[in-house]
Amino acid sequence: MNNIKNRAAIVGISMTKFSKDSERTELYLTCQCIKAALDDAGLTPDDVDGLVKQTDDASDEHAVTSSMGMGNLTYFGESRWGAAPSAMAMRAAMGVATGVANYIVVYRSVNGASKRRMTPSMRTSGQMSTSDLLQWTFHAPFGHMSDAGRVAMIVRRYMHEFGINNDQFGWVPTVCREHGARNANSMFYQKPIVFEDYLKSKMIVEPLRRMDFYEEADAAAALVVTTPERAKDLKQRPVYVLGAAQHMALETEELTSYYRPSISGLPEMGKVGEKIFTMAGVAPKDIKCVQLDDSYGPFVPMQLEELGFCNQGEGVDFCNRGDRIRLGGELPLNTSGGSLGEGHIHGMNHVIEAVRQIRGTSTAQVKDAELVLVASGAGGPASGLILGGKS
Amino acid sequence: MVMEYNPGIQLLRPLVDFDNQGYWDGIKQHKLIFQKCKYCGLLIHRPRPMCPRCNSMDMEWVPSMGKGTVYSWVNFVYANAAYPGIKVPYLVVVVEMLDGVRIVSNMYDVPPDEIYVGMPVEVVFDDIADDLTLPKFKRREV
Amino acid sequence: MSMVYDTEHPVPIPPIIWDNMGYWEGINRHELVFQRCKECGTWRHPPRPVCPKCRSFEKEWAPSTGKGAVYSWVTYQESPHPGFKAPYSVALVEMEEGVRLVSNMVDIKPEEISIGMPVEVVFEDIAEGLTLPKFRKVG
Numbered sequence: 151m152n153n154i155k156n157r158a159a160i161v162g163i164s165m166t167k168f169s170k171d172s173e174r175t176e177l178y179l180t181c182q183c184i185k186a187a188l189d190d191a192g193l194t195p196d197d198v199d200g201l202v203k204q205t206d207d208a209s210d211e212h213a214v215t216s217s218m219g220m221g222n223l224t225y226f227g228e229s230r231w232g233a234a235p236s237a238m239a240m241r242a243a244m245g246v247a248t249g250v251a252n253y254i255v256v257y258r259s260v261n262g263a264s265k266r267r268m269t270p271s272m273r274t275s276g277q278m279s280t281s282d283l284l285q286w287t288f289h290a291p292f293g294h295m296s297d298a299g300r301v302a303m304i305v306r307r308y309m310h311e312f313g314i315n316n317d318q319f320g321w322v323p324t325v326c327r328e329h330g331a332r333n334a335n336s337m338f339y340q341k342p343i344v345f346e347d348y349l350k351s352k353m354i355v356e357p358l359r360r361m362d363f364y365e366e367a368d369a370a371a372a373l374v375v376t377t378p379e380r381a382k383d384l385k386q387r388p389v390y391v392l393g394a395a396q397h398m399a400l401e402t403e404e405l406t407s408y409y410r411p412s413i414s415g416l417p418e419m420g421k422v423g424e425k426i427f428t429m430a431g432v433a434p435k436d437i438k439c440v441q442l443d444d445s446y447g448p449f450v451p452m453q454l455e456e457l458g459f460c461n462q463g464e465g466v467d468f469c470n471r472g473d474r475i476r477l478g479g480e481l482p483l484n485t486s487g488g489s490l491g492e493g494h495i496h497g498m499n500h501v502i503e504a505v506r507q508i509r510g511t512s513t514a515q516v517k518d519a520e521l522v523l524v525a526s527g528a529g530g531p532a533s534g535l536i537l538g539g540k541s
Numbered sequence: 542m543v544m545e546y547n548p549g550i551q552l553l554r555p556l557v558d559f560d561n562q563g564y565w566d567g568i569k570q571h572k573l574i575f576q577k578c579k580y581c582g583l584l585i586h587r588p589r590p591m592c593p594r595c596n597s598m599d600m601e602w603v604p605s606m607g608k609g610t611v612y613s614w615v616n617f618v619y620a621n622a623a624y625p626g627i628k629v630p631y632l633v634v635v636v637e638m639l640d641g642v643r644i645v646s647n648m649y650d651v652p653p654d655e656i657y658v659g660m661p662v663e664v665v666f667d668d669i670a671d672d673l674t675l676p677k678f679k680r681r682e683v
Numbered sequence: 684m685s686m687v688y689d690t691e692h693p694v695p696i697p698p699i700i701w702d703n704m705g706y707w708e709g710i711n712r713h714e715l716v717f718q719r720c721k722e723c724g725t726w727r728h729p730p731r732p733v734c735p736k737c738r739s740f741e742k743e744w745a746p747s748t749g750k751g752a753v754y755s756w757v758t759y760q761e762s763p764h765p766g767f768k769a770p771y772s773v774a775l776v777e778m779e780e781g782v783r784l785v786s787n788m789v790d791i792k793p794e795e796i797s798i799g800m801p802v803e804v805v806f807e808d809i810a811e812g813l814t815l816p817k818f819r820k821v822g
Contacts, residue, residue: 175558178590178598185596195596219593266558278698287697288729291815292787293686293759293767295695302757303775303785310755310798356758356793400735408775409729409783413755 155429156541158243159381159388162191162374163502168337168493171264172368179259179370180209181217187372192385193253200225200251202241204234204258204496208267214257225251231404232443233396233527234258235497236535240394242375252376258498259370266368281404289406298363298446299355300405301529305448306357308414312463316357318470320348322447322483323361323490325472330487333513337367337493362447364494371498373505378541389508392521393426393536405529416449418532419525420456426523427458430536434458437536438519439507440481441500442528444488449528457525457534477514485514497526501535508539543650544677546669550626554673561588563602569674571666573605575642586642608681609638611660616653632656636678649677685789685817688809692765696813703730705744710814713806717782719745728782749804750821751778758793776802776818789817 164186166172166179174182188194195218201211205228215223225245229237235258242254261267278286285295294300309316324345331342343361351361381388397418401410427433434457442453451465459481460468469475475483486492486503493499506512507519524535546552557565567574576585580597591598614634617623623631632648634656648656649665662678669675688694699707709716717728722739733740754777762769772793777783788796789805802818809815 173559175560175590178560181589181591181596182598185591213589217589217591217593218596283698283700284729286695287699287703289785290695290764291697291813292773292785293694293762293764293771294757294773294785295767296759296763299757299759299763299773303755303773306757307755307775307798353760355760358757408755408785413775 153429154240154243154247154394155392155431156378156390157247158375158391159378159541160239160373160391160501160505160537161376161381161384161386161388162187162189162193163372163505164190165335165371165495165499165502166259166369167335168367168369168495169263170368172261172266173264174266176207176259176261176267176370177209177213177217179261179368180214180257180372183259183370183372184214184218184255184257187255187374190386191374193374195220197253198255199223200227200242200245200254202227202229202238202245202254202256204228204238205230207258207260209257209259223251225254229396229533231527231531232445232497232529233531233533235501236394236524236526236533237396239373239375239391239501239535240396240533242373243391243394246375246377252380254375256373256375257370258372258496260496261368262366262494263368284403285406296355297405298358301363301446301449302355302358303406303408304413304529305446308448308452309357311414312466314466316359316448317349318466319362319448319451320345321469321472321475322444322450323348325469325476326444326447326484326488326491328472328476328491329485329514330491333486333492336487336491337365338487338491358446358448361490364445364489367493367495369493369495371495371502373498373501387509387539388541389505390538390541391535392432392538393428393430394534395422395425395429396527396531396533397421397425398531402531407529414452415462416452416456416528416532418530419453419528419534422525422532422534423457426534426536430521430538432521432536437481437521437523439485439516439522440483441485441488441504441522441524442483443497443500443525444484444490445494445497446529447490450483453525453528457523477516482514482516485512485516500524500526504535504537508537544631544647544667545628547626547628552626552669552673560590564588567602568666568676571674573607573664573676574602575605575640576600577603584640584642586644605664606639607664609636609640609644609662609678611635611656611658611662611678612637612643613658614648614656616656634662634678636662644676646675647677649679651680684792686771686787687768689766689768690810693810694764694766694813702732706730709744709746710806710816713814715747715749715804715816716744717747717778717780718742726780726782728784747804748779751776751802751818753788753796753798753800753802754783755798756788756796772796774802774818784816786815787817789819791820795820
């Protein structure tokens with residue numbers, strides 16, 4: 151079987167703070183972040199021969215190389231959709247594993263709150279692609295036009311099939327905010343919430359409340375990836391990629407996989423889970439903490455089910471009262487706060503927090519966090535990583 | 542002959558952002574200024590957030606000498622392949638400034654049959670509309 | 684209650700392309716049609732160029748019974764577009780043919796909607812050039 155295990159390591163990370171207005175261009179934040187990630191790794195832009203970006207990121211490779219003085223790129227990869235973060239790390243791992251490049255930088259920057267950008271960051275041209283067409287032709291005319299609304303349709307069905315009351319979704323945002331409150335880089339530093347705050351949160355699209363999904367932010371993040379052999383010579387403790395996968399299934403759409411027999415699960419994530427556990431040669435019980443895609447909180451219990459941490463329909467019980475998923479519990483979740491409690495940089499902070507956990511530098515450090523799972527792209531094409539401290 | 546515009550067609554406005562604001566502020570005041578890295582002194586055009594030589598993000602704006610030579614040029618002759626807002630024929634040039642950077646622009650009043658690579662030129666400013674000033678180039682006596 | 688539109692802000696018109704033209708021609712005639720594969724008879728929606736089951740490019744636009752049941756629904760308390768006045772509900776309806784489509788309910792309060800509720804299609808001429816299928820409770 152194709153296997154990326156132990157062929158790549160993350161050796162540098164960086165993230166800007168989260169704000170409602172960066173007062174900078176996205177390109178500026180990208181450059182700042184890439185430089186910081188290279189500094190973290192003990193490398194320079196001269197060492198970089200590969201770039202991986204999110205397809206819709208406004209900072210094209212041309213602007214990055216011209217600004218950073220990179221003159222020798224042999225690999226430029228991309229990935230997209232919510233699945234991007236883990237899949238981008240996978241692209242970088244593939245690049246170094248095959249020898250197409252030696253030191254690959256993965257980057258993402260979004261002025262999601264201030265909207266300071268020239269091009270629409272989510273679509274690189276004014277043209278509609280086929281996935282846009284679906285939304286505009288068959289959903290938007292009915293007022294079904296916000297991502298929260300799209301997700302809510304799936305959540306309603308999930309509630310119906312497993313007898314869940316939407317109040318029960320409140321424990322995920324509560325725990326994410328608890329974790330984020332400890333993290334000085336978070337949008338919610340020192341601002342935890344309690345479950346009752348969630349219940350009072352405004353209903354936006356029934357059954358989703360405001361606290362069920364992320365707030366827009368301005369931020370950027372970057373990773374540096376190389377081979378385990380090269381990683382040995384660098385500053386930081388290497389974080390090894392033990393499993394990496396992405397998946398798309400029949401009738402997968404962007405948050406609107408409504409047209410297949412069952413819509414109350416995340417089968418793409420299930421397949422990702424099978425692959426990464428097999429690749430890494432570990433089981434859910436071996437994972438010390440998880441960074442799951444919490445752009446939409448109700449997708450977190452569904453990910454726990456698909457990834458095998460609990461049975462189908464039991465995800466909400468698993469999160470009940472937060473005891474099992476907060477620091478100190480059996481499976482700490484989104485320990486820097488995640489999208490709901492730290493800030494939204496399209497899932498890159500989940501990969502970065504996994505790296506911090508393994509390095510031992512998290513603001514909510516799990517003891518002996520040697521194996522961490524990252525999941526990206528809940529509700530659409532999915533991807534995931536198992537990262538470890540030992541190769 | 543001076544470049545002519547077709548009435549009623551909106552010309553594209555430059556997209557001004559944090560990184561290039563200083564340049565366009567200069568143009569509006571009829572000054573050609575370029576980005577310069579404060580740390581290593583590299584002169585940079587087009588404006589960007591970081592110096593490609595030393596990676597400093599500390600930039601300043603310095604006035605150009607305003608003089609250069611034509612590095613290359615094209616002549617738009619076919620209206621359907623040109624910008625509808627501009628009357629063909631019109632010249633687009635890459636000018637290599639004596640400062641060392643290159644800049645794309647138009648010739649203000651040089652007809653296509655007189656342009657040549659190496660022509661000495663200097664900058665002028667064209668106030669095309671209330672919210673649009675562009676640098677252009679005219680022949681320079683040497 | 685049914686969807687209320689703010690006519691000062693026209694709502695998005697569905698883009699019509701070669702693959703979905705037959706569907707919208709049907710809607711304009713106040714007929715609900717879906718793509719059905721000529722080779723294997725499988726119904727499909729949203730419209731696609733190929734049958735995902737047997738990969739045939741041969742298809743027909745076949746009339747639906749217009750009857751189905753609510754598979755899921757949401758209620759927008761905040762409107763994402765000035766043309767749509769909140770609160771309004773959006774339903775995912777499973778048709779007797781087995782396909783699903785997104786639409787709005789008419790003449791019903793959000794709290795009266797339930798999963799499994801039998802519904803049938805009606806057609807609403809919303810604006811010049813825009814007719815949409817909607818659903819009302821049966822019985």
